[in-house]
Amino acid sequence: MGELVSGSSGSQRVPLRTVDVARESGYSVQQVRDLERLGVIPPAGRSSNGYRSYTPLHVHALRAYRGLAGAVGPVAARQLLAELRTETLAEAAAAINAAHVRLAGEREETLRAQQALRVIRAEADTTGFEQERDAMTITELAAALGVRPSTLRFWEQEGLVSPERVTSLRARRYGGSAIGAARIVVALRGTGYGIPAVREIMASLNRLDGLDEAQHILRQRLDQIAGRTVALLRAGADLAAVVTSAQEPTLT
Template identity: 35%
Template sequence: MGQNLKSRERLRPVDLARGHGLSTQAVRNYEEAGILPAAGRTPHGYRTYTPVHAQALRAFLALVPGHGHQTATSIMRAVNQGEIDDALRLVDESHLQLLDDRRTLRAVESALRDLDPTPVTASDAGSGPDGTFIGPLAGRLGIRPATLRKWERAGLVRPRRDPRTGYRVYDAADVRDARLAHQLRRGGYLLEQIAPLIAQVRAAGGLEPLEAALNDWHDRLSARGRAMLAGAAELEAYLREAG
């Protein structure tokens, strides 16, 4: 009885928009996108909303930080269409993605910890003052030269060519990338998964600057996890309100 009375309470678009920093047009857009259930209409054709719509808006806005706009939209559409299992599956998939991201971060951290701190130097056989050649580097890593060539095709290492001999020459950054790729491969990661991680190391300017990026990565994953908890609470409140 109380819920029926509450659901009949009329709210204007501005009532929903107020407090969330939204425009009334944004509220109407959310309704048209299926994020909010369909609004009622006055005899003059004006939209009227209820506390159920207000809770739907709170749920959507709480879901966005953890799941992203597109997934949050899909979750709300599924709920409003009565497809609760589909909505919960989408939530589960986001949690799985977060877990996979955490595993990737741990793999990178583990690979960095396990890197051999001793660089390949000119004293190594087959190395010169400007870098090392494919044979000595492959031997140092315990892999075949063909593996290094495969990694090169995948973009994991980018050796230059000696202008006189045409031989591949790996400088210090190439050796670093090869070592990191080797550790990640030992951890079971595929080449296509390793390539963007190597790119992050290059963009950071090396391993030491990457530490700040890893700390930031930790913080962002934690923020996503907490945002998912907040979104789940508001979604559950909406399910109760709409039910």
């Protein structure tokens, strides 16, 4: 790869052609144009002969997008990059940190789902896992899982999670096994499994092969989260260049 201008500001502007940016960023020429059209990078300048003229900061933005897209998805990555170019340094740093926090939260929730599976495998949900102190209301459980109460109601309708019902108002209350089931459902849905597939897996948890399948899925999810975390880490230096450039004049 060619040498990019060093320094966080990108103030030393070296005109780059589309082919140069493609070579430095790892994208094709057409992809560079498409990503410019989508707003991943600011519009290129124009040289005296009318050709696109880029700067090293465009390359940083494209590299940052590659890592972000791998970590949070292409749509969220485009939105975040657009925000980073207009926010203060503190706001931009907080937004990037939030992406790390979300990944850490997904990992923690998957580990909790694994623990729930271990409890089921040990047939321990009736010997302490169901104690009253572990029970949650629908609002508490939704907050703990990072989903809406309506999502839990929908899962109940679909036969994925079965709460207990108490009080004269028949308010939902989730015991230990229901909480564990909900954590497993969250992890499976986060892995991309549709409702029918999740229903089948949850129904199979009373069988050893069903437990093994669910455990395999959760291990795969942990591997995916690890890969996404590494992608975000790899984007670090390029993200820093994009963030610091927002404090200075625009690229064009």
